[in-house]
Every structure is written in structure tokens, then in C-alpha cells.
Amino acid sequence: MTAPMPSGCEVSWLRMEMYLLGDGGEAERDVVATRLQDCAHCRQMAAEIREDTRSLPMLPEVPEPWWRRLDLRWMVAPPVLVAALALFFVGPTADFPPAEVAVKGGNLAVETAIAADGRVQVRVTCPPGIEDLGIVVFEGREVFRPLEMPTCGNRVVAGAMTVDEPDDTMVCVAEGAAAVARPAQLGPMAACTPLR
Amino acid sequence: MDFYRRYGPAVLRKCERMLGNRQDAEDIVQNLFIDLIRKGRTDVGLAYLYRAATTRSLNVIRNRKRRQELLDRHGEALRPRGMGTEGEVVTAELLAELARQLDPKTLEILVYAHQDHMSQQEISSLCGLSRKTVGKRLQRARVTLESLAGGAP
Structure with missing residues (x-):
């Protein structure tokens, strides 16, 4: 050091x-x-x-969680599809604080909220089948890409990032990491929302 | 176990660099992977594991500092011997001192910059902070480092 x-x-x-x-x-x-x-x-x-x-x-023998040992794909896929579509059209449930603005882009919608500890929560709503999401954050004149990014399927990334200037921050997600590689060229297929 | 074999060595090297001590590093790596396997989170990448390992290593360093303070209070006779090379101890000791003066996030950023040799942009991505915030925190950490080097409290 x-x-x-x-x-x-x-x-x-x-x-x-x-x-x-x-x-x-x-x-x-x-x-x-x-x-x-x-x-x-x-x-x-x-x-x-x-x-x-x-x-x-050596690692001791660690049992995987029971749900990891089951092949649940076919059991889980239909309910997940229904839930994802419901969230896509109806909106989020109450456990995620609604953002003042949620903008839809392409097949995606993004919402953000600031948790009590100051970290930013991000939720992306999207139809099933989208594996790869890219996220980019504009904070003032800074642009950065958090490594921990939301996955499709409405998972909330509770502490995706921290920002200093929440009044001047915009979060954008797009399908495919390559889509946010050049932030200046984000097109209408990106979903963006101001933080406040 | 493939997950452990794939990423374990890299995480172990990272912890060893921070702690200067193979045994503590092995303990952290074992516990980290056991926790992840128990939770079924074997789909995380090396960047995630680096962050988790950094946090756990800093906790060990803080605990060491507390243990050291106890030893100082209770006498030389209880002091452990052979805790790695001199340079490694200096590294861990300095980190422990910094842990008293810096908030955990700033300390984490300092480790990434000075020990893992990451650029501000890379730290920004890894921690989910703007590059400007990383720069400000690093500046703060360097002031503390300089004050330590100068012998100030």
C-alpha cells in the first residue's frame, strides 16, 4: 500500500x-x-x-439449494411469462418505489428510485427472452456504466450505483451491452429515466 | 465446484495481495465460495467476486487491528509471531490504519486504485460510482495517506 x-x-x-x-x-x-x-x-x-x-x-461438500437441483424451467416459464407481461402492462408492484418518470424505449421500461441509504435502485421491465441488457448513467457531464446491472425479469438491483448529483442524473438501459457502448448515439430503442 | 476451480485462484491471489497472508486469504476464499454456493449464486463473474473479496479482506484487516489493540493492552507475551514478511505486514498495517480514518467505500476505492492497479474508470464501473466521485474519494484518501506518511494522526 x-x-x-x-x-x-x-x-x-x-x-x-x-x-x-x-x-x-x-x-x-x-x-x-x-x-x-x-x-x-x-x-x-x-x-x-x-x-x-x-x-x-479444499471446499467442504456444500449442498446446493434444493431449487437449484430441480429443472424448473418448464414449470417456471409460463408463470414468469405471465408475471413479466403483467408488470410490463400494468406496472410495478408497491414494493418498488415508483419513479416520477418512467420512460419506455423499444421493449424496455426503466424505473429508478433512491433508497434510504442513498443508493440508487433500478428496475427494468421487459418481455421474456431478452438476455443481455446494457445500462449507462449520465451524471452531470459524467457518463459511467455500473457493472452490476439489472437483468430482464424485473429484478431490482438495490444498490446499483451511487450518484452525487441526483438532480442531474439520467439512467438509460438498452437491449445488448453494445447498444450503450456509445452513449452519445443512444437511439429510441433505449429506455431512459431521470433520477428525480 | 467448477465455479470455484475457475475463479478461486484469482480471488485467492487478490486476497493474498491485500492481507499479505496466505492462511487468512484461504479462509476468506473458502467462506466466500461456500456462502455463494449455499445461496445458489454460482453465476457471478470475477468482478463481483473481486468486490466481495475486497470487502471481506477489509473486514479481516479491521478485526486484526482490533486484535492488535487488545494485544497491546494485554502484553507482548500474547503477540503472535511470523505473520508474513515485513513488507506484507507494513501493507496490512497501513490498510488497518487507513480503515480507522476512512469510510469503508473510500478505503475500498483506495485498494482498487493502489493495490489492484485499476483506473478510475474501471473503479467507477465496478463500484457503480461516477468517475468524478471516484476521483474525489481517491483525493480524500491520498490526503489521509500523506498525513499518515508524514506522521500526523
Whole structure:
């Protein structure tokens, strides 16, 4: 802690670990691969990870929750479909504070609310079948993308983000992470709502 | 268990960097994965695991600090020996000192910036904070770091 990591590599440990695991998108992999070609420090970092072959401690036998052992897809799919459609047309239930403005874009609708602890809650309503959502937040002149993003199916991400300027914040979601890659080019298929 | 085999080593390295101590790091990793498997949350990615591991490691560091204070109060004879290399202890000690002076979120951001070598943009995404907020908190943390380095309280 007395000094930053001596790596001198612009890629963080997390990004390097993800690259070596094959996680992350193609664009991200290209960036890291280029850094590995150009930067000896990055190669050293990668080597350090690869060479760490120490074994993991054994995990005791942990039973998975009973509902994970069942193949519930066919039992669950119809009710989920009905619930999702109901929420899509009727609106959210009372447990999620309604936002003053909820804007629909494409097949999506997004709502936000600020919890008592100041963190922002986000809920996306969308029809079943949408696997990949992208989210982007405009706070004043800042743009950022929280990693913990809402999934389709009306899951509320309770602490998706914290903002300093709630009066000047807009949250947008769109189908597909690529759709929010260029925030300036968000089209009518993105659902956006101001925070307040 | 595939989930554990895939991500466990990366999380273990992360915890070991923070704690400077393999045994504590292994305990955190084991408990973290056991909790996730029990909850059926084996679909999370490495970014999520990094955050969870960071929070748990900081808790261990805070507890160590409390334990150290107890040891100081109750005498040298109870002090444990061989807690890693000198450099590692300095790292963990400094973190423990910072834990007394910084709020948990700012401390977490400091770890990402100084130890995990993340950019402000990356921290912004990981923590769900604007880059400006990350920058402000880092600035605050660096002032505290400098005051510690200068010997101020």
C-alpha cells in the first residue's frame, strides 16, 4: 500500500485475470492482448498469474439449494411469462418505489428510485427472452456504466450505483451491452429515466 | 465446484495481495465460495467476486487491528509471531490504519486504485460510482495517506 503496484502495466489485475480466464468481451480482449504485446510489465503480470500453480484449499461438500437441483424451467416459464407481461402492462408492484418518470424505449421500461441509504435502485421491465441488457448513467457531464446491472425479469438491483448529483442524473438501459457502448448515439430503442 | 476451480485462484491471489497472508486469504476464499454456493449464486463473474473479496479482506484487516489493540493492552507475551514478511505486514498495517480514518467505500476505492492497479474508470464501473466521485474519494484518501506518511494522526 505504500506505493502503487510496481507493475507499470496499464491493465489492472482484475482485467488481466479476466483476460487469462477468457472472460470479457472481444474488444476488451483485444485491448489487453495489445498491451501484452507492447508492455513488458504486463507480460510479467500475466506470467506471475500463470506461474501461480498453488492448489486451492479444499471446499467442504456444500449442498446446493434444493431449487437449484430441480429443472424448473418448464414449470417456471409460463408463470414468469405471465408475471413479466403483467408488470410490463400494468406496472410495478408497491414494493418498488415508483419513479416520477418512467420512460419506455423499444421493449424496455426503466424505473429508478433512491433508497434510504442513498443508493440508487433500478428496475427494468421487459418481455421474456431478452438476455443481455446494457445500462449507462449520465451524471452531470459524467457518463459511467455500473457493472452490476439489472437483468430482464424485473429484478431490482438495490444498490446499483451511487450518484452525487441526483438532480442531474439520467439512467438509460438498452437491449445488448453494445447498444450503450456509445452513449452519445443512444437511439429510441433505449429506455431512459431521470433520477428525480 | 467448477465455479470455484475457475475463479478461486484469482480471488485467492487478490486476497493474498491485500492481507499479505496466505492462511487468512484461504479462509476468506473458502467462506466466500461456500456462502455463494449455499445461496445458489454460482453465476457471478470475477468482478463481483473481486468486490466481495475486497470487502471481506477489509473486514479481516479491521478485526486484526482490533486484535492488535487488545494485544497491546494485554502484553507482548500474547503477540503472535511470523505473520508474513515485513513488507506484507507494513501493507496490512497501513490498510488497518487507513480503515480507522476512512469510510469503508473510500478505503475500498483506495485498494482498487493502489493495490489492484485499476483506473478510475474501471473503479467507477465496478463500484457503480461516477468517475468524478471516484476521483474525489481517491483525493480524500491520498490526503489521509500523506498525513499518515508524514506522521500526523
